[in-house]
Amino acid sequence: MTALPAELPALPSWDTLVVAPSLVLAPGPVPVSIYADEVWSLDPLVANPSAPRPGLDWSRFPAPVLPQVQLAAWMMINTPLPTSVLVGHPSWHSRLGPVGIYHTVLRWQRFTAWLHQQGLSDLHAVTEDVLVSWAGHIARQPGASRGNVTKDLVALTRLWAFDAAGPAPSGMAMPPWHRLGVDDFLPRAAGAGRGENATEVISPATMGPLLIWALRVVDDFADDILAAWVESRRMAEAAVRAPGTPESKARLKRYLQDLIDRGQPVPSRPNASYRHALAHTYIAAQVGCPTSQINGLQVTEPWQHLLGYVDANPGPCPLETPITGRIDGEPWTASIDFTETRELMRHLGTACFIVLAYLTGMRPAEVLGLQTGCCPDVASGRHLIYGREFKNAFDEDGNHHSAGRLREVPWVAIPPVVKAIRVLEKIAPADGLLFDAATHTFVNTPTPSTTSLRYSGLRTRIEAFVQWASRLALRLGRDGEVIPDDPHGAIGLARFRRTLAWHIARRPGGLVALAIQYGHMRTAVSGGYAARGRDGIHQLLDIETARATADTLTTLHDDLARGVGISGPAARRAIHAAAQAPTFAGSIRTHRQARDILGNPALTVYDNPRSLLMCVYNRDRALCHRLDAGDAPRLDRCRPSCANIARTDHHAAQLLQHAQALEKQAASEAVPDPLADRLARRAAQLRALADRHEHDRIHPQEPIS
Template identity: 55%
Template sequence: MTSAYTELPLIIPGPESPSIEPLLVVASYQGTVNPYSAPTWPMAPLIDNPSAPRETIHWSKFPDTTREEFRLVAWHMVNRALPDTFLTGKVPSWRTRQSGPSIYQAVLIWRAFAHWLDKRGITSLDACTEEVFHDYGLHLSRKKKVSRSTVGSRLTALTRLWAFDEGSALPRGIAEPPWNREGRDDYLPAATSSGGENATEPLAPATMGPLLIWALRVVEDFADDILAAWAEKRRLTAQVAQAEATPASRAALKAYFNDLVEQGQPIPSHNYRGGRRFALTYIAGLNGAPYGQTNNVVGSRGLGLKEYMLNNAGGCPLDIPVTGLVAGKPWKLSLDFTEATALMRHLGTAAFIVLSYLTGMRPQEVLGLRTGCCPDPESGRHLIYGHVYKTATDENGNYRSEGELRDVPWVAVAPAVSAIRVLERIVPDGALLFDGATHDFINRRSFVGAVTLSSWRSRVEDFAVWVSELAQTLERPHEVVPADPNGAIGTERFRRTLAWHIARRPGGLVALAIQYGHLRTAVSAGYASRSRDGIHQLLDIETARATADTLTTLNADLTNGVGISGPAARRAIHAASQAPAFAGTVFTDRAARAVLKNPSLAVHDNPHSYLMCVYNREKALCHRRTDRRDAPSLDRCQPTCVNVVRTDHHADQLIAQAEVLEKQSVELVPAPLAQRLQARAQRLRDLAENHQRGRITLLETST
């Protein structure tokens, strides 16, 4: 017996049949596959994506009445593919065969449907008529706080329930859902703003600035110290495990403690549940003794060490130098045995932040990188070679869990290369840079794949807390990481934040760490062969949003009587007059490109140079004549350029900055530098005076 839904014979699985057929198990999976009748079906045998979650289907959570019917349909969804003809008219995201995580999510949706059926006394799938699906579709659409896309994915899963039942060996006769023929609009909530990355709020500069500064410091300045501390801790721990209890080792321990007591020195200890405990492994390692013998010695009544330790509790300094500096001073006085594990965790997190922010990669792409992904080039820039997973499909259009090699590598800026080099010192050759087993420094558990995204979310938050405490300790309160006004930092917001900073080039700590113009070139080059895919869309959208905000602010200023000057003043006024059209706009990629292609809207604020650029490529002085860029190089603005305009606000900022420089020239510096500061201040005052002489207002242009 065969079906149009598969070229393989249709079979009825028995209790001991594998829940996942052997041909579908990925090569990297080394475990067992549960049988069909097992209470759980782990999805791990289907997953080769290092960042994908390894979820498990729990059949006990289905109602007793329909559990076995859903189990049979699920088995067909796991082990059989839909026909290509079924995809006719479907959106491109439909696949004849799904990934392990997608199958798991579909079964979760089926489970909710099963409980809804059970509450209505429906005990078999053969009672799932078109009317039943209609009622359930309306039920989904009326749920509060559920997005249109979420309801859409649930309807899709129920369509698959019908499709795989129809093509199974024992079909229950489930009716075709009405939305599959008539469309989904009647079953979807009202459309809201676009979701995904475009709707994700970028991290505030006040949060991203110090977070990035500390991540770079940890990777570039502290890594050697942290790795040395970790190596020394492992050496001492291994020494303890191999040590044997001998009279000599016992004598060495007693002599060690006697010396500490006689000299009034603290005893190595650590915090444990609100109290202090002997640092037994550290002490044993220092003295070449086993753990058990060390524990016996500290418990000896005759020595009285416990009371002495509680009154003289000390740390566990490692005998390694501290080489990392912050503002010319060591970042720590010493490295402690008890903190080495946490420091390694923070080092991995710092590398994750640097790569996530400075490459423009999606989190899953970062977690898919392996050692050797960024070889040293013979010339030119470093390139990062990796896999993509989100869009990876085989020749039949089905999802490929193992991903596929990216068409073009990412271009790496120097800090990203440093992060990769640090990670290559942590994990074994050929392993994932964020290999879960290696990066589980605390529990040392066995993992398959990379550290999960949920774990990185908590690690990033922990990192922000740690570096904030370090900033206070080092008397750098301006580098504390404040809470982001839009919630947790997470892992998905770095790409959007990168696009925001490149488009707007704000000041602050991020500006100190990164040159935006160079970074935009590097990041964009990494997506060159993928047309407008990926971060290009985010860059376009953020640039369009920045343009809209600039025009809106300028329009409001001009309406309120603010003056404007410069060769491009009238062009700027014309562009600002179009600002009301952007009110309430939610930018899509298409809308953003329409704005960017409109030359009359090309107004770029440049607060660092106290001006705006009304960009005309043919007249721009920031580019060479052969340079055909579509955007200005705001780090090379020329005061004599015909694209320059200034408002009264810019003139006020020029005067304020001139006053700051004049004050510095008097109070803070020697004479030669003072003269340069005074000259700079005078140039700023001249620009402000030129503005006052040439300023016009909106009223003047209309008369």
């Protein structure tokens, strides 16, 4: 039998701890389950603040098999998988984390329910033939994938192994796939699986205004929102502390009666029973009375009409904090309402998350694991963010470490990211998580916790932020900044990371909202992630750059096949590269595929729509690198005399369109003469480039195929 921790008995009794004390990872007090509980909490095994905290619910297991499965689960929680079972399975882990344990037991539950339907009462009845029948059953289910079926089969291998290693083995047969491999028991392969590289990017039409509003809230609105929150908390405390005296009650009556006599609206808040109800706390703080006097007043006979009056005459609860945030020189709001401060604080926290997740390339768990002080101030140079990584954190035995590990190399932070962290540090508890779950509820004065906001809650907050920002855009007459729905559905959390890589690769010379250059982001992010081992964001950048290159060459190949002409000193190199497009047509999902393309000097073709040209990159001929010679062009530094330039008929047509637009501006009487002269000269230059293309354009000598 596999050795149990010394503090646990060889055979558990009803009061035996589910998790041995020596295995507890969670900081602070956590629920502690005993063997007799119907639900076993796995909280003691969780140290990642953003990780889910599942429990094992035994109520759905068939009664005859339940004791055997519970004993196997108890063994799985407290002991490693026997070494003999790991032989031949180098990717297996001897210990699972709490989520892995939860899903494994969930697969046991489905298996034992099927056993019950077959009239089999316990694990002793599970022969090799029964296991083969189960494998065929799950493989035939609608939508069954090889990945999910593999997980089901491996879960049963663990059930067999921990049952056999336990103090009371049932005699369950060894699964045949453990000896023969799983391939023969899986459904037919059907395409590539999902994963980070297959995650859909957030549409640029959605990401652009979303980032604009997130940055605007962090940079321009944060001080106003924080000041309003502090004032609302002060007013709430004042309402609680105010003594109830005859004088305070008289002030309250005079305050309300004056509003009614003048037909003025009364400070109100949304209410479930009425459309509007008295804003008790706000009024109490304004008058200097306790809220109990307001509650008592409105039920007395002379004031029973008050609720109806408020419902018909609802008024705002403006705070007196100044509004310093501006949009194009105008205040973003006339005032902040007492009743909306909690919602605005949630939006502020959400905006900070969006900025951090998108402009660093961190995974969601890495963002949610950041703590106050993670980004120290520096006198000069780049700000660095010190945090933990969770995905690739393994101990010496190859098992996942729930608490993660400190990154050997910190992240690089650009100024908007630093600003977001500074805002969060004003919200978060000292030495606590930036996204502390209790603090970010913004309810009274919560006790700091050891957990962060959960993924599900943040997804909801992001969708709420989108709706709020779009309403604000419409109210301010900025219809172009309404955030449209993303064509691939909810924005979620995991899509920010790949979207950053997509934008850097696809728009290296373009601008992120509010003038953050993607070219600079490539330098910051790539430098910050250099030499971090496998699966860093630099791999995502390579994949997205390779996809952009493949798309450019495929488009060029199709254009040339239709008779489109091409010109420029690099025209023939571009034709040669386009001829190879069909050899890598299709989906690029792995880093190896990306490196094969990026490592081929004959395929380094980059479209640059901002400069109306195509770069057929040759490092030795590039003029975009003055002192340094990079592996990729600096498309924000394209030079007209560079030997790497090529243009197609499409580029020439765009040159003429741009020239016409400049000429129209130059002809306007509203344009000063010096500016008109510059516009006219630029238009002439563009027309000259288009004429040169028309004169020099060539076609492939042979059909592109």
